[in-house]
Amino acid sequence: MxxxxxxxxxxxxxxxxxxxxxxxxxxxxxxxxxVGKVIVSNPKGETVLDSxxxxxxxxxxKVRRDRASQNEVQSIFGETLEAMPPRPIxxxxxxxxxxxxxxxxxxxxxxxxxxxxxxRPAPEITVIGHTDQAGTDQMNxxxxxxxxxxxxxxxVGMGIPPSRILTAGRGRREPLVRTADGASEPRNRRxxxxxx
Amino acid sequence: xxxxxxxxxxxxxxVCACGIAPIAGWATDIxxxxxxKGSVYLERSGKxxxxxxxxxxxxxxxxxxxxxGVAGITFIxxxxxxxxxxxxxxxxxxxxxxxxxxxxxxxxxxxxxxSVVSGKIAKQSPDAMKVRTPSSILGVRGTEFLVRxxx
Numbered sequence: 208m209x210x211x212x213x214x215x216x217x218x219x220x221x222x223x224x225x226x227x228x229x230x231x232x233x234x235x236x237x238x239x240x241x242v243g244k245v246i247v248s249n250p251k252g253e254t255v256l257d258s259x260x261x262x263x264x265x266x267x268x269k270v271r272r273d274r275a276s277q278n279e280v281q282s283i284f285g286e287t288l289e290a291m292p293p294r295p296i297x298x299x300x301x302x303x304x305x306x307x308x309x310x311x312x313x314x315x316x317x318x319x320x321x322x323x324x325x326x327r328p329a330p331e332i333t334v335i336g337h338t339d340q341a342g343t344d345q346m347n348x349x350x351x352x353x354x355x356x357x358x359x360x361x362x363v364g365m366g367i368p369p370s371r372i373l374t375a376g377r378g379r380r381e382p383l384v385r386t387a388d389g390a391s392e393p394r395n396r397r398x399x400x401x402x403x
Numbered sequence: 404x405x406x407x408x409x410x411x412x413x414x415x416x417x418v419c420a421c422g423i424a425p426i427a428g429w430a431t432d433i434x435x436x437x438x439x440k441g442s443v444y445l446e447r448s449g450k451x452x453x454x455x456x457x458x459x460x461x462x463x464x465x466x467x468x469x470x471x472g473v474a475g476i477t478f479i480x481x482x483x484x485x486x487x488x489x490x491x492x493x494x495x496x497x498x499x500x501x502x503x504x505x506x507x508x509x510x511x512x513x514x515x516x517x518s519v520v521s522g523k524i525a526k527q528s529p530d531a532m533k534v535r536t537p538s539s540i541l542g543v544r545g546t547e548f549l550v551r552x553x554x
Contacts, residue, residue, distance in 0.1 A: 230536050235547040243521070243545030249538050256548070265539055284549045287487035287516045290473035292437035294520070295481045328437045329457035333479070333501070348502055373479060375501035403477045 230265035231283070232256065233275045238294065293327055295403035299383075300358065304393065307357065316400075317365070323402045324367070332402050333373040334358045339395035340379050340386050352376025358398045432459040433497045438475030438485065443468050462497040466490070468515065480506065482522030482532075490515025495535075499524055511535040517550040519543070 232247050236259035245256045247263035247270055254263050254272040262275040280288075298320050300313040309317065324330040336351030336358075355374040363369050382395045436443070436458045445454040446465040454466070454474065466474055468490045475485040480499045486492050491513045499506035504527035510517075512534060525532040525543050532543040536552035 230539050231551045233549045237546050245548050246542035248540050283551055284516055286473055287485050287518045290438045290475040290485040291518055292475040292477045292483050329435050
């Protein structure tokens with residue numbers, strides 16, 4: 208067990224001693240306006256980045272908190288940012304109650320899914336089933352996966368290759384509308400299609 | 404350092420034991436190239452092959468770009484990554500449970516530049532996503548950030 212860690216440990220000591228690595232980490236504002244958080248650490252210290260364009264610079268093994276300008280980001284990361292894949296997009300489908308038929312609005316959403324797939328490189332989708340708060344976790348996990356699989360088979364029937372479709376059952380973990388435990392709520396009984 | 408690695412290992416072992424292994428049907432494919440321009444390679448078990456749009460990735464694969472290469476990759480938890488020219492990025496560990504959103508996502512950038520938009524794994528568990536460079540460890544609480552390592 209101990210010998211296994213000697214290699215990486217030695218490598219780390221050498222690196223810190225020679226300061227061969229110069230790192231730059233920059234936190235960006237999210238597309239939704241929210242800013243996340245990244246904690247940058249090494250054996251000599253730690254810094255927390257939690258505002259837009261906050262930066263950590265590592266030289267001689269030391270981490271220094273700083274800021275990066277948009278110009279610097281563009282000149283160092285411009286090509287990298289341009290290579291980012293398109294953002295995933297979600298569609299939500301509902302069934303006519305007690306049937307396998309999509310509602311009219313959901314049929315339009317399905318068209319949106321197909322259009323979105325047509326404009327993306329190597330498109331894939333995950334079909335995610337959701338339930339309301341009625342029933343146990345176990346029941347809802349099974350039910351939500353069953354719904355997702357049913358939608359998958361409909362999509363395959365429409366010509367989407369099955370190899371491009373993953374299914375998932377989220378059970379009652381992600382309600383669209385907050386309700387009391389045990390509550391039956393049609394808006395939470397839905398299937399989400401994430402296209403990426 | 405030792406205990407840190409041990410904790411990481413235990414976290415991974417736990418996640419695997421809970422059946423978070425890759426989703427059935429897609430075997431071990433966890434991601435796909437959506438962008439591949441210039442020289443972009445995928446290294447798996449010591450073998451290097453050119454990567455194209457649509458090439459699938461598995462945990463422990465390494466992405467290598469040449470001086471004219473850039474690549475963009477989408478993971479099954481909707482995490483997005485891209486690497487710039489002259490970069491080497493290894494996926495050390497990846498596991499995602501699509502029911503609970505628990506998982507682990509560890510990568511190492513040994514050279515070059517990396518852009519990240521974290522996905523469902525990082526959103527579910529604050530310590531589940533890490534990016535390493537030769538000198539630093541990044542704990543990712545979300546969501547969008549950039550990393551450069553080397554000169």
